[in-house]
Amino acid sequence: MNAPDETDALPEMVGCLCPDPRAWREEALPCNLRSEEETRVFLQQQAGRLVAVSDKVISRGGGAERRCFRVNDGVVRLVQFYADGHRQVTRFAFPGDYFGLSRAERELASEAVSGVTLLEFDAGRLQQLSDCNPYLAHQLTSALRASVSQATEHVVLLxxxxxxxxxxxxxxxxxxxxxxxxxxxxxxxxxxxxxxxxxxxxxxxxxxxxxxxxxxxxxxxxxxxxxxxxxxxxxxxxxx
CATH class of the missing domain: 1.10.10.10 (Winged helix-like DNA-binding domain superfamily/Winged helix DNA-binding domain)
Incomplete structure (x- = not known):
C-alpha cells in the first residue's frame, strides 16, 4: 500500500463511498469468470470507491504509488510537476477511462478537474487477475491502447x-x-x-x-x- 504520510492525508482530499476505499479484498483471484459482465461485477465488488470535488488531489504520484483507477463520472487530469514550479498536464481521463495502469502514469500526480467518482484498484492484483482472465485482459489492453492513442494525439497537437x-x-x-x-x-x-x-x-x-x-x-x-x-x-x- 502507499506510504503512511500519503495514506493519512487522503481523507482530507477525497471522500469515501465505501468503508475502506483502499481495500482490495484478499479472497482468491477467480480465473474462471465466464463473461465480461461477470468480470465487471467482480471488479465493482473488489474496488474501492472514491469521490473527490474539483481540484482535489487523488494521488500525488511517485514510485510508491501502487493504485490505479477507473473514472465513473467526471474528469481527472494527470500532471507532471517540475522543480522550477511549472507543470504539464499530460492527459485527461474521462468517464470509462482507466489511469495509472502503467508505472509511468503512476509516477504522475492526479487531480479532479470536476467532481469525480472513481473505482480504485491495487495495480499489481489487477494485473494478476488479468493474467488469468481473458475478459479483463482484453479490457485493460484496450484501455492501454486508448492511453497510447491519446498520448500520440497529444504529441501531434504540441x-x-x-x-x-x-x-x-x-x-x-x-x-x-x-x-x-x-x-x-x-x-x-x-x-x-x-x-x-x-x-x-x-x-x-x-x-x-x-x-x-x-x-x-x-x-x-x-x-x-x-x-x-x-x-x-x-x-x-x-x-x-
Whole structure:
C-alpha cells in the first residue's frame, strides 16, 4: 500500500463511498469468470470507491504509488510537476477511462478537474487477475491502447505551431469523449487547457476569441460550447 504520510492525508482530499476505499479484498483471484459482465461485477465488488470535488488531489504520484483507477463520472487530469514550479498536464481521463495502469502514469500526480467518482484498484492484483482472465485482459489492453492513442494525439497537437489549431485539436478530442451532437461541456479551466496544449492561458483566451469571431465556437453557458464541427475539423487538419 502507499506510504503512511500519503495514506493519512487522503481523507482530507477525497471522500469515501465505501468503508475502506483502499481495500482490495484478499479472497482468491477467480480465473474462471465466464463473461465480461461477470468480470465487471467482480471488479465493482473488489474496488474501492472514491469521490473527490474539483481540484482535489487523488494521488500525488511517485514510485510508491501502487493504485490505479477507473473514472465513473467526471474528469481527472494527470500532471507532471517540475522543480522550477511549472507543470504539464499530460492527459485527461474521462468517464470509462482507466489511469495509472502503467508505472509511468503512476509516477504522475492526479487531480479532479470536476467532481469525480472513481473505482480504485491495487495495480499489481489487477494485473494478476488479468493474467488469468481473458475478459479483463482484453479490457485493460484496450484501455492501454486508448492511453497510447491519446498520448500520440497529444504529441501531434504540441507539434502544431498555430494556437488556433492546437485548440481545435483539443476541442475535437473533448467532443469525442464528452460531446452530444454539436454541443460539448468544457469542465476544465483555461489554465488546464493551456498546460495541456503548451500555451499560456492568455494565448488560449485569444484563440477562443478568434474561433468565436469565425463562428466555429459559440458560448451557450460558462462551461458549455456549441461547435461548428466541419469547420473545427478543417482547422484541426490545417485545411484553412
Amino acid at each position: 507539434g502544431r505551431k498555430d494556437p488556433r489549431q492546437r485548440l481545435a485539436v483539443f476541442l475535437r478530442m473533448l467532443h469525442r469523449h464528452l460531446g452530444l451532437g454539436d454541443v460539448v461541456p468544457v469542465p476544465m479551466p483555461r489554465i488546464d487547457i493551456a498546460d495541456y496544449i503548451g500555451l499560456t492561458a492568455e494565448t488560449v483566451s485569444r484563440a477562443f476569441a478568434e474561433l468565436r469571431r469565425r463562428f466555429i465556437v459559440e458560448d451557450l453557458d460558462r462551461h458549455l460550447l456549441r461547435l461548428d464541427l466541419p469547420a473545427l475539423g478543417r482547422l484541426a487538419e490545417d485545411e484553412v
